Amino acid sequence: MTRIIVVTSGKGGVGKTTTSAAIAMGVAQKGHKTAVIDFDVGLRNLDLIMGCERRVVYDIVNVIYGEATLNQALIRDKHCEQLYILPASQTRDKDALSQEGVGQILEELAAKDFEYVVCDSPAGIEKGAHLAMYFADDAFVVTNPEVASVRDSDRMLGILSSKSRRAEQGLEPIKEYLLLTRYSPERVRIGEMLSVADVQDILSLHLLGVIPESKSVLTASNSGMPVILDEKSDAGQAYADIVARYLGEDKPHRFIEEKKGLFGKFFGSK
Amino acid sequence: MSLLDYFKITKASSASVAKERLQILVAHERSFKNQPSYLPQLQKELLDVIKKYVNVEQNAITVRLEQDEHQETLEVNIVLPEKSR
Numbered sequence: 097m098t099r100i101i102v103v104t105s106g107k108g109g110v111g112k113t114t115t116s117a118a119i120a121m122g123v124a125q126k127g128h129k130t131a132v133i134d135f136d137v138g139l140r141n142l143d144l145i146m147g148c149e150r151r152v153v154y155d156i157v158n159v160i161y162g163e164a165t166l167n168q169a170l171i172r173d174k175h176c177e178q179l180y181i182l183p184a185s186q187t188r189d190k191d192a193l194s195q196e197g198v199g200q201i202l203e204e205l206a207a208k209d210f211e212y213v214v215c216d217s218p219a220g221i222e223k224g225a226h227l228a229m230y231f232a233d234d235a236f237v238v239t240n241p242e243v244a245s246v247r248d249s250d251r252m253l254g255i256l257s258s259k260s261r262r263a264e265q266g267l268e269p270i271k272e273y274l275l276l277t278r279y280s281p282e283r284v285r286i287g288e289m290l291s292v293a294d295v296q297d298i299l300s301l302h303l304l305g306v307i308p309e310s311k312s313v314l315t316a317s318n319s320g321m322p323v324i325l326d327e328k329s330d331a332g333q334a335y336a337d338i339v340a341r342y343l344g345e346d347k348p349h350r351f352i353e354e355k356k357g358l359f360g361k362f363f364g365s366k
Numbered sequence: 367m368s369l370l371d372y373f374k375i376t377k378a379s380s381a382s383v384a385k386e387r388l389q390i391l392v393a394h395e396r397s398f399k400n401q402p403s404y405l406p407q408l409q410k411e412l413l414d415v416i417k418k419y420v421n422v423e424q425n426a427i428t429v430r431l432e433q434d435e436h437q438e439t440l441e442v443n444i445v446l447p448e449k450s451r
Contacts (some may be wrong), residue, residue, distance in 0.1 A: 243384050250392050287379020294385045298392055 098206040100213045102232035102270075104256075106248030108219030110240045111277040114313055115335075116216035117145045117322040119236065122339030124179035125324075128211040131170065133182040133201075135228035136218035137192055140184035146173065147320025148181055157185035160197030166204050175325060180210075190224055198227045221255060231261050234271045234342075237301060240278045241290040246298055249274075253299065274301035275338065278309045281354040292352055305338035307331050308351040405429055412442065420446060 103116040113134075120132035134142035137157060143149040148171050154164035159182075166182075173179035182201070185192060205213055217228035229235065235256050239249045256270050257263055263270075276292055283289035292306055312329030316322065324339070326332040330351060337347045409429040416422055426445040431438060 243388055246388055247391060247395075250395065254396070284381065287381045290381050290384055290388075294381065298385070298388050 098202070098210050098213060099234065100202060100215065100232050101234045101236060102215045102217055102229040103236045103238060104217040104225065104229055104252050105219070105238040105245065106221065106225075106252040107240075107245045110238050110245050111275075111307070111313075112219070112238050113142050113145050113216055114317065114323060115236065115238050115275060115277065115307075116142060116214050118324040118332075118335040119339060119342075120179060120212075120214040121173070121176060121322040122324045122335055123212050123214070123343070124173070124176045126339065126343060127178060129178050129209060130212040130214065131180045131182060131205055131210050132214040132216060133228075134184035134216050135193070135224045136216070137184045137188055137190045137224055138186065139218065140186050142181065142216050143171075143183045144320060145317050146181050146322060148173070148183075149320070152183045155183045155185040156198075156201065157188045157192045159201060160192070160194060166201060166208075175321075190218075190222070193223060193227050195227060195230065199231065202231050221251070226255075226259065229256055229260055229270075232256075232270050233262075234273065236273050236275050236304065237299075238275045238277055239295060239299070241276060241280075241284070241292075241295055243290075246290070246295055250299055253301075272301055273304035273342070274299060275304055275307065277307040279306045279351065280309045281352060285354060303349070304341055305334055306349065306351050307334045307338075402431065405431060416444060422447060 101119070103112050103119065105112050116132055120130050124130040132142065132146070133156065134140050135156075136142075140155070143152050151171050154169035156169065158164040159166050159169050170180040170182055173181060202213060215228040215232065218224040237249050237252060239245050253272060256272060260270055262268065274296065276295055279292070280289055284291045292303065296303060308330050310323075310329060310331035312326050312331045313323050316326055316329075316332075323329060323331050324335040327336070334351050337350060340347050409427060412429065413422070413424070413427050416427065422444065426447075428441075428443045430441045430443075432441060433439075
C-alpha cells in the first residue's frame with residue numbers, strides 16, 4: 097500500500113518545500129521506499145533544496161507526455177538510497193499537468209512498491225496545487241503563526257475536504273495534520289506571536305509538530321541538504337520528531353516552550 | 367512574578383488582536399465555503415424582481431444555503447420597508 101502525503105499551505109514562503117524535503121528524507125531514512133514530487137511547474141525548487149539540481153534530465157511533464165519513462169525521470173538521492181526525487185518542469189506551462197497523467201504516475205509508483213509519496217504543492221489554489229492534493233491520503237498543512245498564513249491554511253482545509261478524490265468519491269476523508277513552522281516561543285511569551293494553542297483553536301487541526309524559527313534552515317538550503325540531515329540543529333530534530341510521530345511513535349512535543357538561558361533563569365520569568 | 371513583569375505593558379497584545387481578527391474572519395469565510403456559485407446571481411435576480419413591486423434597498427435581501435446531514439435549506443430573507451404597508 098502506498099500512502100500519498102501532500103504538503104500544502106495555500107500561502108507561499110511558509111516552508112512547504114523545506115518540509116517536503118525533510119519529511120521525505122526522514123521517512124526514507126526509516127527504511128521506507130519514498131518518492132518526493134515537485135508540483136510547482138515553472139518554478140521548480142525542490143531539486144535545489146534536495147541538492148540534485150545538476151542531475152535533473154527529465155521531469156514530471158516529460159513523463160506525462162511520454163517523452164521519458166518514470167524510471168528515467170526519477171533521481172535517486174545521494175544520501176539515502178530509499179529516496180527518489182521527481183522534479184517539476186522548469187520550462188513548460190503550468191497547465192501541462194493533467195489529472196490523468198498525475199494519476200498514472202502515482203499508480204506506477206505504487207506498482208514499483210513505493211511506500212510513501214510526498215507531493216510538494218505549489219503556493220496558491222490553482223492547477224498545480226489542486227493536483228498535488230487531489231490524490232492525497234494525508235495532508236500536512238504547513239502554517240506560520242501569522243494571520244495571512246492561518247487564513248490561507250483554513251481555505252486550503254476547505255478545498256481538501258471538498259475537491260479531493262477522497263471527497264469526490266465519498267471515501268474516508270484526507271487525514272489533516274498541522275505543522276507550525278517558524279515558531280518563536282520568546283515572541284509568543286511577550287504577546288507578539290500567535291501561540292500553538294491559538295492556531296489550533298482557529299484551525300482545529302491535529303498538531304504533528306512545531307518547527308522553531310532556525311538559522312539551520314537557510315544553512316541547509318544553501319548547501320542543498322534537507323535540514324533533517326543536520327541532526328544537531330533544532331529544526332532538524334523537530335522534523336525528525338514529526339517523522340517519528342507520523343510513523344506512529346510516541347514523541348512528546350518539543351520547541352513549544354522557551355529554552356531558558358542564564359538570563360531567563362536569573363530573572364525567572366513566570 | 368518576575369522583575370520583568372513590572373515593566374510589561376497592560377494593553378492587549380498584538381497576538382491576541384490577531385487571534386480575535388482571525389476567529390471572526392475564519393467563521394465568516396467558512397459560512398460561505400460550501401455555498402454554490404450561483405447564489406450571488408440568484409440574490410441579484412430576486413432583488414430585481416422584488417424591486418418591480420416593492421421599493422426595497424439593495425441590502426434588504428439575504429440568501430443563505432444551510433446544510434446538515436439530512437437536508438439543505440435555502441433561506442431567503444427580505445426586509446420590507448416600513449412605509450410599503
